[in-house]
Amino acid sequence: MFLQLDDKGPRYLQVARALKQAILDGRCAPGSRLPATRTLARELEISRNTALAAYAVLTEEGLIDGRSGSGCYVAAFAAAPKRPPAASAQATARAPVLSRRGRRMQQVYDRAIPGRQHRGLRYNLQYGLPMTNPQLASAWRRALNQAAAHVQTDYPDPQGLPELRAQICEYLARRRGINAAPEDVLIVNGTQQAFSLAADVLLDAGDRMLLEDPHYQGARQVFQARGAAIRTCRVDADGLVASALPRDAQTRLAVVTPSHQFPTGAVLSLPRRMQLLDWAQHRRCWLIEDDYDGEFRYGTRPLAALKSLDRAGRVLYVGSFSKVIFPALRLGYMVLPPGLREAFVAAKWLTDRGSTAIEQAALARLIGSGAFERHLRRAANTLRARRSALLGALQRHAGGAVEVADSSAGMHILAWLRHMSHAQAQALVEMARARGVGIYLVAPYCHKPLKHPGLLLGYADLPPADLQAAVRILADCLPRVSQA
Numbered sequence: 001m002f003l004q005l006d007d008k009g010p011r012y013l014q015v016a017r018a019l020k021q022a023i024l025d026g027r028c029a030p031g032s033r034l035p036a037t038r039t040l041a042r043e044l045e046i047s048r049n050t051a052l053a054a055y056a057v058l059t060e061e062g063l064i065d066g067r068s069g070s071g072c073y074v075a076a077f078a079a080a081p082k083r084p085p086a087a088s089a090q091a092t093a094r095a096p097v098l099s100r101r102g103r104r105m106q107q108v109y110d111r112a113i114p115g116r117q118h119r120g121l122r123y124n125l126q127y128g129l130p131m132t133n134p135q136l137a138s139a140w141r142r143a144l145n146q147a148a149a150h151v152q153t154d155y156p157d158p159q160g161l162p163e164l165r166a167q168i169c170e171y172l173a174r175r176r177g178i179n180a181a182p183e184d185v186l187i188v189n190g191t192q193q194a195f196s197l198a199a200d201v202l203l204d205a206g207d208r209m210l211l212e213d214p215h216y217q218g219a220r221q222v223f224q225a226r227g228a229a230i231r232t233c234r235v236d237a238d239g240l241v242a243s244a245l246p247r248d249a250q251t252r253l254a255v256v257t258p259s260h261q262f263p264t265g266a267v268l269s270l271p272r273r274m275q276l277l278d279w280a281q282h283r284r285c286w287l288i289e290d291d292y293d294g295e296f297r298y299g300t301r302p303l304a305a306l307k308s309l310d311r312a313g314r315v316l317y318v319g320s321f322s323k324v325i326f327p328a329l330r331l332g333y334m335v336l337p338p339g340l341r342e343a344f345v346a347a348k349w350l351t352d353r354g355s356t357a358i359e360q361a362a363l364a365r366l367i368g369s370g371a372f373e374r375h376l377r378r379a380a381n382t383l384r385a386r387r388s389a390l391l392g393a394l395q396r397h398a399g400g401a402v403e404v405a406d407s408s409a410g411m412h413i414l415a416w417l418r419h420m421s422h423a424q425a426q427a428l429v430e431m432a433r434a435r436g437v438g439i440y441l442v443a444p445y446c447h448k449p450l451k452h453p454g455l456l457l458g459y460a461d462l463p464p465a466d467l468q469a470a471v472r473i474l475a476d477c478l479p480r481v482s483q484a
C-alpha cells in the first residue's frame, strides 16, 4: 500500500492521516486487514511505536477495528462512496448541486455591486461608509468592558436582552414618537436580518411584495433570493406615490422608507402616509418601515415614524445602529405588531439563537448612560457641516452640470447629471476613480431605467476639506467627459 505522508506535525499523526485517506477513498476496503505494525514500520521507515500510535488514533476514531491476535481491520462502515471517474469528479467540484434558494442566493451575490473594494482611493464618496468618531469609540470601549465584566454566559433571550429592549422603547418614545413595550421589540443583526426574517415568516416563493423605485438594494437582494415576485411603485419629491400603489389585494408585504426615501431623500408627506396605511389595512398587506437614518435631519426636527400613526397594526418598524453607531456592530431592532411577535421570535431563535449578548448589554449601557444621544447630537452637527461643504462645493464648481435632489437629512445626497448621457456618466465615474475620487451611479438602485444618470454621494466619512478637494477633481473631469 502506498502512503504519502504530509510532513505536518508528529509522525504518528501523519501516518494516521494518510491511512485515513486511504480508507476513505476506498484504497483500503471495508473489512480488509491492514498491514501488521512491524510491516508498516518497515515500509514507512518509522518506529513500531509510531505505527502503533497511528493505529490507536484510527481505532479511537472508529475507522479500524483491532482484533487481538489477528491484526487490525478496516471498519465495515468506513466505506466511502465509490470514487466517481476523474472527469465527473471535477465537474461536480465545479458545480455543486444547490437548492433553488441556494442558487438564487449565489446569483444575487454574484450580481451585487462590489462592496468595499475601492480602497486606495484618496477620496471615497461611497454611500454607507461610517463616520469615524473617536469619542464614540472610547465610550463604546468603556461600555463593552463593563458589559463583558457582567455578562451572563448562558444563551441569551432570543428576543433580545430585556434591558436593551427597554432602553430602545424609551429612546423610540423620545425621538421617533413610537409607543412600544419591550415585548414588542425584537433585537436583530441589522436591518438585513429583519428583511430575512420577514421573508421567512411572511412570504412563500412566488408571493408578491413591493419596493419603492428607486430602493435599497439590500432589501431587494433578500426578497429576490427568496423567490418573491417583486413589484415596484414610483416615488417623487413627496416620497412614495401612494396613488400609484397596486389596486389588487395580492401584495403581502411592502418595504418603505418614509422618513428619508432611499436614495432620493424625499420625506413622505402626511397625506400620503395616511393613504399608505389605509391601503395596507384594506389589503392586509404588511409594511416594513425601514427607518435607517431618520435621526439625522438638518434644520428640521426628526419626523415621527410612520409606525406612530399605525392604528391597524400593519407596520413592522425596523431601526438599525449601523448609521447611528457603526455598521460593524450588526445590531438593529424591529417593533412588531402583537400578532407577529411569536412567529418572529421563533424565526430568530431558529436562525441564530439570539444576537450576541455582550454587544447588546454594552449598547443598553451606552443608551442608558445618555452617551448615545450625546453622540447623536454631535454626529448631526458634524454631518451637517460635511453636507454643507459638499453642497457648497458642488454649487461653486459644478453648479451648471449637477442638480441636487432636495433633501435635508441623512448621510448622502443624490446629484442628477441632467445634461449627460449614461455612457458619459459612466466615463465620469471612471475618470474620477483614475484620479483617486470614488463616485457612484444611482442606476443600480433603480428598477426602471432612468431618464438621466445620477450620482449617489456619501459624505459621512470625509471632512469638509476633503469633500471640497474631491468636488474640485470631479468638476475638472466634467468638461472632459462632456466633450468626449
Ligand SMILES: Cc1ncc(COP(=O)(O)O)c(C=O)c1O
Pocket: 128, 189, 190, 191, 192, 193, 216, 218, 257, 262, 290, 292, 320, 321, 322, 327, 331, 332
Ligand atoms: C436604506 C437602508 N436601510 C438599512 C440600512 C442598514 O442596514 P444594516 O442595519 O443591515 O446595516 C442601510 C445601510 O446602508 C440602508 O441604506
